[in-house]
Amino acid sequence: MTNIITTPIFYANGAPHLGHAYSGYLADVFKRFHSLTSDNPCCLITGTDEHGQKILEAAECSQVGIQQFVDDKAQAFKALWPELAVQVDVFVRTSEEQHLKLIQTIWHKLLEKGDVYLGYYQGLYCLGCEQYYTAYELEDNCCPIHKTPVENKSEETYLFRLDAYRQQLIEHYLNSSDFITPNYYCQVILDYLNQGPLEDLSVSRVNIPWGIKVPNHQEHTIYVWIDALFSYITAIQKAGFDLGVLEQTTHIIGKDILKFHAIYWPALLLAADLPLPKKLIVHGWWTINGQKIAKSNPKTLITPKDLVDKLTCDGLRYALFRQKHVARDGNIVINELIESINADLANNFANLVKRNHTIVLKYFAGNIDAKVISQRALADESKLTIQYCEQAINEIFNYYKQFDFHNASLLLKDTLDHCNRFFHQRAPWEISKGKDNISVQETCLVISNLLRLVATAAYPLVPTLARQVLQELGEDIATCQWQSVCDIKSITINKALSHFKRLEKEH
Numbered sequence: 001m002t003n004i005i006t007t008p009i010f011y012a013n014g015a016p017h018l019g020h021a022y023s024g025y026l027a028d029v030f031k032r033f034h035s036l037t038s039d040n041p042c043c044l045i046t047g048t049d050e051h052g053q054k055i056l057e058a059a060e061c062s063q064v065g066i067q068q069f070v071d072d073k074a075q076a077f078k079a080l081w082p083e084l085a086v087q088v089d090v091f092v093r094t095s096e097e098q099h100l101k102l103i104q105t106i107w108h109k110l111l112e113k114g115d116v117y118l119g120y121y122q123g124l125y126c127l128g129c130e131q132y133y134t135a136y137e138l139e140d141n142c143c144p145i146h147k148t149p150v151e152n153k154s155e156e157t158y159l160f161r162l163d164a165y166r167q168q169l170i171e172h173y174l175n176s177s178d179f180i181t182p183n184y185y186c187q188v189i190l191d192y193l194n195q196g197p198l199e200d201l202s203v204s205r206v207n208i209p210w211g212i213k214v215p216n217h218q219e220h221t222i223y224v225w226i227d228a229l230f231s232y233i234t235a236i237q238k239a240g241f242d243l244g245v246l247e248q249t250t251h252i253i254g255k256d257i258l259k260f261h262a263i264y265w266p267a268l269l270l271a272a273d274l275p276l277p278k279k280l281i282v283h284g285w286w287t288i289n290g291q292k293i294a295k296s297n298p299k300t301l302i303t304p305k306d307l308v309d310k311l312t313c314d315g316l317r318y319a320l321f322r323q324k325h326v327a328r329d330g331n332i333v334i335n336e337l338i339e340s341i342n343a344d345l346a347n348n349f350a351n352l353v354k355r356n357h358t359i360v361l362k363y364f365a366g367n368i369d370a371k372v373i374s375q376r377a378l379a380d381e382s383k384l385t386i387q388y389c390e391q392a393i394n395e396i397f398n399y400y401k402q403f404d405f406h407n408a409s410l411l412l413k414d415t416l417d418h419c420n421r422f423f424h425q426r427a428p429w430e431i432s433k434g435k436d437n438i439s440v441q442e443t444c445l446v447i448s449n450l451l452r453l454v455a456t457a458a459y460p461l462v463p464t465l466a467r468q469v470l471q472e473l474g475e476d477i478a479t480c481q482w483q484s485v486c487d488i489k490s491i492t493i494n495k496a497l498s499h500f501k502r503l504e505k506e507h
Contacts, residue, residue, distance in 0.1 A: 002241055003042045004249040005030050008257060009092065009231045012048040012073035013058040016080045018286050018332070019254060021304040025317045026252045026283060026326065026405070028086040032460040033400045036482040045235040046081070047092035048074045051211035052130050052224035066210055070095055083305055085313050085463055092235035094212075094227050099234040103212050103222060106230055106272055115161050115271045118217075121202045122154035130224050132202060145256050158220060159200040165267040166198050172266065172276065180262060180280045181403050182327045189262045201264065229265050233274070249277040255327075258282055281403050284329040286320075302332070310334065311503065314462040315341040321405040321461060322413075338503045344409075345465060348416040349458070350500035352423060353469050356447045357496035359428050364441065366493040368448075372441045373488050379439070382446050385422040386486045389415050389450050393484045396457050405461065412458055419450055448473060448491045456480050468499045 007023040010016070027044050034042040050070040059069035074093050081088045092099065110116040123132035126143040133143065133150060142149055173179065173190045180186045204220040205211075211221035236245060246269070253261050258280075266276050285292050288302065307316050311334075319337035322344065324330035360366055378386075392415040399408035426443040427435070452473050459466035459477055467477045474492055 002040060002245050002248065003034060003038070004236065004241075004245055005034075005042060005044050006232055006235070006249065006251050007044075007046040008251075008253055009047045009049045009094065009228045010077060011052075011054070011228075012050045012070055012077065013055045014073070016077055016304060018302065018304055018307065020077070021080065021084055021307075021316075022283065022286060022320060023252050023254065024081060024084060024086040024088075025320065026281065026403070028084075029317075029321075029400070029405055029460040030250065030252075030403070031087060032463060033482075036456065036459065036480060037397075043089045043239050043241070044087060045090045045092065045232065045239070046077070046088055047090075047231060047235060048077050048094065049224065049228040049231065050074065050093055050095045051221075051227050053127065053205070053208050053210075054130060056208070056210040067095075080304060083308060083313070084317070090235045090239045092231045092238060094231050094234075096234070098238065099227075099231055100212055102234050102237070103227055103230055104215050106226075106233075106268075107215055107222060109273075110160065110268075110271055113271065115164065116158050116203060117161075119157060119159045119200070120154070121157045121159065121200075122152070123202075124150040125153040126150050134199070155206050156220075157202045157206070158204040158214060158217075160203045160268070160271070162201045162264070162267055163198040165270045166193055168270055169193055169263065169266060178279075180258075180282060182282065185258060185262070185280075185282055189258075192259075192263070198263075225260055225264065226268065229260065229268065243274060246275040246277055250279040250281060251277055252281050252283065255282050255284060281326070283326045284324070287329060287331045290331060310506075311337060311341060312500075314465045314500070315345060315503065318345060318409060318462050322409040323406075325406045326403060335505045338505050342502050344413045344416070345462065345500045346502045348413065348420055349454075349462075349469075350465065350498065352416065352420055352447070353451055353472065354496055354498055355429075356423065356444055356451070357472060357493045359431070359440070360444050360448070360491065360493045361496050363431055364444075368441050368445045368491050370445065370488050370490040372438060372445060378446075379442065381422060381425065382442060385418060386446065386450065388418050389453060390484055390486055392418075393453055393457050397482065397484065400460065409461060412454065412461070415454055415457075419447060419454070423447055445488060445491060448493075449486050449488050453483060453486055456482065465500055468497070472497065472499075 005027045007027050010020050024046065031042045031044045056066060059066045062069060078091055124138065125132050126146060128146040128148060129143060137144060138150060170193050173186050177183055177186050203223040203226050204214055205223060206219055208221040211224060212227055214220035214222055236243060251261055261280055269276055311319060319340050322340045360368060392411050396408050396411050428440040428443040431440045451469060452475060455466045455469040470477055472493065472495060
């Protein structure tokens with residue numbers, strides 16, 4: 001069955017920032033890993049959430065018509081993904097006609113079931129989040145996300161009977177402790193659900209002209225989060241899949257939207273008689289000088305394109321995963337990222353490829369026959385290096401499956417460290433001083449075949465560098481499959497290129 005991986009459907013009231021890019025990178029690593037390990041396709045979904053009061057206000061501040069405003073923002077997000085080498089399959093916009101029809105259908109179903117009814121709501125409201133908060137969720141009467149005061153708001157609204165699905169949600173989390181990664185968030189959600197009855201959820205707003213109107217009650221606009229969450233369904237339909245693929249859907253989300261995806265979304269799916277998704281992957285925030293990167297904070301406005309220009313596309317994505325665990329917060333210091341990129345990608349990886357293949361070209365006309373090995377047993381250090389690398393590649397496979405891309409990057413570095421130590425100990429360049437020809441061929445043959453394994457394993461993290469190294473080894477990533485066993489095959493090298501140049505630090 002098709003696997004679906006989604007980013008959040010990003011709120012289009014500003015330009016894309018590094019937090020958006022990081023969500024896209026997470027989804028893309030999963031998709032590329034999946035392409036190496038499964039015959040089933042993986043569909044990557046992203047898009048823009050284009051309705052709501054904040055977007056209307058942003059358009060007015062920009063003195064641009066609302067439709068032009070969201071068109072421009074959607075185009076900015078669409079343009080982001082090729083710049084980052086993120087392979088998007090479906091881009092959904094909540095202003096699309098297909099999505100409007102879906103939301104109206106869902107609304108009618110919830111209304112007919114009695115899960116949605118017209119009522120009145122009073123509560124503490126944050127415009128930045130476009131949601132109500134309970135008093136215990138606030139910090140000094142401020143929104144826990146935006147740190148701004150909330151307002152006491154009361155209005156006529158349609159309400160969703162959220163508590164009707166509380167027990168089903170509790171049972172789901174008790175039976176699916178791995179539904180959220182990291183799994184401690186499952187306990188956080190369970191604790192929230194076990195506190196007692198859930199308040200009915202306000203699912204419409206009055207006097208908001210930009211959004212999807214409640215059918216037959218045009219004064220009301222459907223709550224922007226209902227609109228955004230069901231765009232996952234619109235995207236699945238756009239891709240031509242049956243809605244059963246929801247059971248094979250993994251959502252990548254930031255920690256600030258956990259409640260929407262872990263409580264509201266599954267409750268709404270249950271109410272709509274739709275399957276629950278397979279998994280939620282929750283990632284932390286990026287900060288600059290300790291401040292969360294956000295569209296509203298000019299001190300943190302460094303664009304993904306700026307970072308790609310400084311660090312390269314492979315360099316940026318690798319450094320972000322190398323820097324921190326997915327679930328944790330991380331602080332951007334450009335020179336620290338450059339140090340990691342230079343050490344791991346330029347020195348350990350690309351330079352080893354160049355040095356090894358230069359020897360193969362110079363002394364063996366680019367060809368080493370695997371029969372060299374059959375002429376005598378592998379040296380003990382060759383056997384030990386191969387054994388170590390095979391075990392490491394197996395562990396990297398498990399890290400990818402667990403969405404632990406940080407430890408996958410660390411183990412890739414460690415594997416390349418091991419290959420470099422082996423190469424230096426064997427010193428094949430000393431062939432010019434009379435070093436045994438067969439010994440040098442063995443060294444270069446072992447390194448090239450290990451690099452084939454390492455490049456394939458590195459492909460989800462550094463797709464361009466990995467593809468180029470594999471091409472130099474005569475392999476096409478499009479036909480490569482994950483392999484953890486190092487078969488010593490003959491090699492033919494036509495070029496020994498510098499695949500990754502060292503980056504200059506900022507002054």
